[in-house]
């Protein structure tokens with residue numbers, strides 16, 4: 237029996253979580269896996285209900301679970317709140333309090349979606365499989381001091397970008413090991429021509445490469461990487477980068493696959509529970525219309541089957557069901573190119589479920 241904490245959040249969060257649960261239940265029946273689901277209120281919904289985006293009882297629920305499936309948080313309703321009350325604190329707080337320092341963002345182009353990508357076919361090819369390993373609990377997101385303060389002649393806003401050797405080593409180890417299981421090529425992305433944290437990052441990653449002689453390591457500046465992802469995406473296997481760069485590069489990389497609604501992620505640490513979430517946000521512009529693509533959330537659930545429960549066959553069945561659905565021409569509105577039929581969020585979930 238696996239206890240799964242469901243944290244739907246705001247906007248399209250509840251819509252996509254409902255589809256992922258549908259798929260997990262179907263997988264459970266087929267592969268004889270028992271799930272016990274328990275829901276927690278986070279983000280703007282929790283601000284409205286409890287006055288805080290991440291209630292203590294949700295952290296307790298997560299700590300007592302075997303896996304956490306997170307939807308998305310945020311929206312215009314809560315944008316003017318002070319930082320501690322913003323819905324985004326829910327996901328930032330969970331990552332930090334569970335020490336989930338490595339975020340694996342899987343960038344896979346399904347063959348059927350090659351025409352949904354705005355990148356020319358000859359550049360993107362038929363298949364694309366990049367793994368972005370994003371550091372998740374350090375850098376600008378959590379560095380101190382930070383703030384906004386009055387000065388003699390105006391106002392000053394400041395953030396701190398910081399990394400320790402230990403923080404760099406632990407996430408780099410995960411990236412080297414991921415490369416070992418894949419095509420054995422690691423690109424470490426930094427801004428070592430300007431930033432001190434990047435210079436430390438580069439020297440540590442270079443030193444560590446000696447322990448992974450089967451992995452080819454290269455370094456790339458982040459500005460060049462943002463260009464190379466569009467110019468020649470097939471050069472990449474595993475990309476390792478710090479928190480802010482990884483946030484930006486992964487949204488960019490998602491476009492290669494046709495839509496940000498296709499990209500799942502797994503947030504891992506030294507101990508379980510791990511957390512799984514699509515890389516996209518709460519998409520307030522389409523929330524409530526049944527237009528959200530549930531695939532990123534469904535594939536996040538598949539990552540949970542693999543990384544938290546070691547159910548590789550069940551995880552592969554979800555991946556295959558998504559592939560069959562796309563091959564049959566079913567599409568949500570964000571990936572319409574080549575569609576035989578454009579379907580709603582819940583119809584997409586039903587069709588995928590049918591192929592489990």
Ligand SMILES: NC(=O)c1ccc[n+]([C@@H]2O[C@H](COP(=O)([O-])OP(=O)(O)OC[C@H]3O[C@@H](n4cnc5c(N)ncnc54)[C@H](O)[C@@H]3O)[C@@H](O)[C@H]2O)c1
Nearest residue numbers: 308309310311327497515516517518519521522528529570
């Ligand atoms: N992990 C999270 O909870 C998370 C991640 C990113 C942004 N956010 C928050 O979400 C809110 C909206 O942010 P944003 O608009 O910058 O980013 P977003 O990812 O929510 O949306 C960007 C664009 O992508 C589209 N999109 C996103 N997911 C989609 C899906 N599954 N199917 C189809 N289209 C999809 C949206 O409609 C929108 O046009 C903000 O409050 C932001 O802070 C939360």
Ligand SMILES: CC(C)[C@H](C(=O)O)[C@@H](O)C(=O)O
Nearest residue numbers: 310324327328483515516517
């Ligand atoms: C909502 C926000 C805090 C979050 C981040 O910046 O990490 C999101 O953009 C993401 O990519 O998961």
Ligand SMILES: [Mg+2]
Nearest residue numbers: 483484487515
């Ligand atoms: Mg982001």
